[in-house]
Structures are given as structure tokens and as C-alpha cells.
Amino acid sequence: MSMYFFTYRGATEARKGAAALRNSGVPARIDRSPVQLSRSGCGYGLWIVPQKAERAAEILRREAPYERSYRMDRGGFREAPL
Amino acid sequence: MIYLDNGATTLPKPRSVADAVAWSIGHLASPGRGSSRASEEADDMLYELRITAGEMFSCPPQQVILTTSATHGLNIAIKSLAGPGDRVVISGMEHNAVVRPLFAAGADVQVARGRLFDSNKLLEDFDRLLTPGTSACVVTHVSNVFGWILPVEEIAALCSTRGIPLVVDASQSAGSLEVNMEALGAAFIAMPGHKGLLGPQGTGLLLCGHPVKTILEGGTGSLSRQPEMPDFLPDRLESGTQNVPGAAGLLAGIRYLRRVGIRTASERETELRRELVRQLRRIPGVEVFYGENQAGTVSFRVRNRDCVLLASRLAEQGIALRAGLHCAPLAHETAGTLETGTLRVSYGPFNTRQDGKELCRRLEKILERPEIEETLADHR
Numbered sequence: 333m334s335m336y337f338f339t340y341r342g343a344t345e346a347r348k349g350a351a352a353l354r355n356s357g358v359p360a361r362i363d364r365s366p367v368q369l370s371r372s373g374c375g376y377g378l379w380i381v382p383q384k385a386e387r388a389a390e391i392l393r394r395e396a397p398y399e400r401s402y403r404m405d406r407g408g409f410r411e412a413p414l
Numbered sequence: 415m416i417y418l419d420n421g422a423t424t425l426p427k428p429r430s431v432a433d434a435v436a437w438s439i440g441h442l443a444s445p446g447r448g449s450s451r452a453s454e455e456a457d458d459m460l461y462e463l464r465i466t467a468g469e470m471f472s473c474p475p476q477q478v479i480l481t482t483s484a485t486h487g488l489n490i491a492i493k494s495l496a497g498p499g500d501r502v503v504i505s506g507m508e509h510n511a512v513v514r515p516l517f518a519a520g521a522d523v524q525v526a527r528g529r530l531f532d533s534n535k536l537l538e539d540f541d542r543l544l545t546p547g548t549s550a551c552v553v554t555h556v557s558n559v560f561g562w563i564l565p566v567e568e569i570a571a572l573c574s575t576r577g578i579p580l581v582v583d584a585s586q587s588a589g590s591l592e593v594n595m596e597a598l599g600a601a602f603i604a605m606p607g608h609k610g611l612l613g614p615q616g617t618g619l620l621l622c623g624h625p626v627k628t629i630l631e632g633g634t635g636s637l638s639r640q641p642e643m644p645d646f647l648p649d650r651l652e653s654g655t656q657n658v659p660g661a662a663g664l665l666a667g668i669r670y671l672r673r674v675g676i677r678t679a680s681e682r683e684t685e686l687r688r689e690l691v692r693q694l695r696r697i698p699g700v701e702v703f704y705g706e707n708q709a710g711t712v713s714f715r716v717r718n719r720d721c722v723l724l725a726s727r728l729a730e731q732g733i734a735l736r737a738g739l740h741c742a743p744l745a746h747e748t749a750g751t752l753e754t755g756t757l758r759v760s761y762g763p764f765n766t767r768q769d770g771k772e773l774c775r776r777l778e779k780i781l782e783r784p785e786i787e788e789t790l791a792d793h794r
Contacts, residue, residue, distance in 0.1 A: 341646055342476075342644065343446045343457050343461075343635065343636070344464060344476045345476060348461075362454065370638075372637040372639050373637055374638035
């Protein structure tokens, strides 16, 4: 069981990403970034299921570029560049 | 009351605006500050506002900044572009929301004065003054005093070919005329939310197409560990909790406007203004300022009558309009009305033909008696 988390610095950009994914039929949920991922303090991100992560990254790079992508599993977060 | 002061703020607002404000007060928390549903819904609503306004004005959503007023937006725009000694060219129709920030910034202000309702003369003046080394050009889309629609597209073209950043004050045009950020290539467009866009007072939008300086710093719910403001929009310009009820009302106002259609609303107001000009011109002693390219606003004055006293008499009879200098002494100076001021009628989406007729009827009645008698009668 794992999830991907694409990070953004601001809420508006994250919402733009969520809208782009929604328009392409990729489900995503906006959330505040976990503290451990917010190197600069307070950020936002999109949760994506692993099966859709590659597709989501492709759409987001084009429509609303994200900062980093992480994979979360039982061991916690690790950076997972897509 | 017959309300003819929509240039100050539209009244009444659509019912949906009041409903949205009330709903947000009961349901929405602080945006960008929590993970609760109420906080997320507040963020969703703000994003929806940016999207909706962005579509209306051809501007990416993250470049749509929530402000408290057009004045707030103009301050950000002007102070991002002009510092002490910087040359800035403005039109002769500018409001103090432009003139005062430029004065405070210590800019070297050059006025393309033109002549009232003469777009060609105005363009000649801009063409002459927009020289190399000009830091910015600031121009109102529609004069708040006279309703003159300035040739903003042509001024934008002059700025574009000369590489001069353009700031457009859309206070009297947003919601009434097409305002297109992309087509104008403007650095900034500032507008109130509570006039043509039908939102609540205390709201405004700034469309940003140029790097900005902050005039207010604080929490944004983003990059909290760094002491400097975020370098991305909208966060860079939106520190502190946004006016969520105001934004909800503004979103409802813009949606209402989109349903009605900007062109429909604008044509209606222009027709009402034309008819009023015809009626006012028939009243002896009344001088009406009208011309080509005029929106739904008209100014007039009456020979040997103080415009403020006349407005007070009209107010007593249930007619709300605005008299004086309208915070735009430069516009009055350009038109030659600085010493007398004018009375201004500004139509909105809920006015009817009957409103203009009533104004003229009551004005004629007031003018039947000498000013002193009218004034004394008021104090008995």
C-alpha cells in the first residue's frame, strides 16, 4: 500500500494542478504538506494513487509544475522523482 | 431612493451576492491555514474566484490577486514600477488613486492631458510623452467623472512597441466593458470588486503580469520558515487572512454578471445615459458633458448653482448621485471644471428610464426657486 505526493509551494498552484488532473480524469486530493516535506515551512500537495502517478506527473509538468514528488509507504516518505 | 451613484458602488447588489456572503460567514474557515473541510472549502472558493475572474479578464488564475480595492491594487502596481525620479506618463483623467501613490513614490509625473472626449488628441499627447526611459504608463480605462472611454487599446499598443509597462485602472470598466489582460499586454490591471463586478465593498482584484514589490508582509500559509515573502503569486501579495465573505460575494457578483452578459448590461447603461443627456440638455442653465466614446456615466453642472448644494437638495428628495470633484481633481482640471465641480450620474444594472426622468423632474422643480431659498427651506 503506497501513495504519491506531489508538492507545491502555494495553495493556488496546487489547486491548478488538481483541476488539470480532474479534467484529465485523474483523481487527486489536495492536502497541506506534511511538516517533514516542507523544507521551507508550510506547503501544499496532491495525493495520487501509484497507478496514476506517471500519468499525473506528465500532466502536471505541462499544466502546473510541481516541486517534488514523493512516495509514501509504511516506511514513510522517500523522494521518488517522476 | 433612486440610486444613480453606481460609479461609487453598485446598489443594490444581486440577491445571490448577499446570500453568498451570509453563507460564507456561516460555513467557511480561514483559507490556506488548516486541513478542515471548512478551510479547504474556503480555499476552493478563492480558487474558483481566481478561475472565474481569470476567464473574464484573460489572465492566469495565480495572477489574479485579491485586494481590498482598486486603490490597493494601484498602489501595488505603481510602487512596483516607479520610484523617486522615475518618469511616469498618465492621462489627464486620472483619479487620486493613481496621482497620490505616484506622488508618494516621488515619481516624475508627465500628464498626457488631451481634451475631453477627444481620443485623437489624447493619443497624440501619449505618443509625444512615451519616450525612451519612461518607467511606466498609467491610464484609466473610463473616467470616473465624465464616463469617457479612453482609447486604452491604442495606448497599450504605443506602450508595447516602446517596451513601457502599462498599468490600467479598470475601476469604471470592469464588468461594464471588455477588459482583456492578454490583448492589452498590460503589466497590471487594477479594479474594484464592488462596482461593475457587483461584489461587496472592501473587495478588489489586481491582475499581475509583471514582477511585484510587496507593500504588506506577513503570513501566507506557505514557506513559513523563510523570513522573506514567497516569490510566487498570489501568495507574494496576499499576506494575512483574505476577506473570505467579500470574495464569496464577489464570485457571486461575477457569476451574476456572466449570466446577464457584460455587453447587454453595458448597452443598457449607455442607452440610459444617452436618454438622460437629451433630457438634461433641455433644462435651462444645465451644461452637460457628453461626447463620443462615453459609458453609462455623465457629469453636468448648473449655471450659478453650487453642485454640492444641489446634490443635497436632490438627496432630500430621494435622488442619490455624487457631486464635487469625485477624488479626481486632475480630470476636472483637464475638463475646465475644477472650480465648480460637477454632479455625476452613473448608471448601474438595476436602473430604469424612469430614474433619469425623475431626476430631471425633481431637478427642474428645485431650480424653480433661487438657491438661497432652497437652502433656507432646508433649515426651517
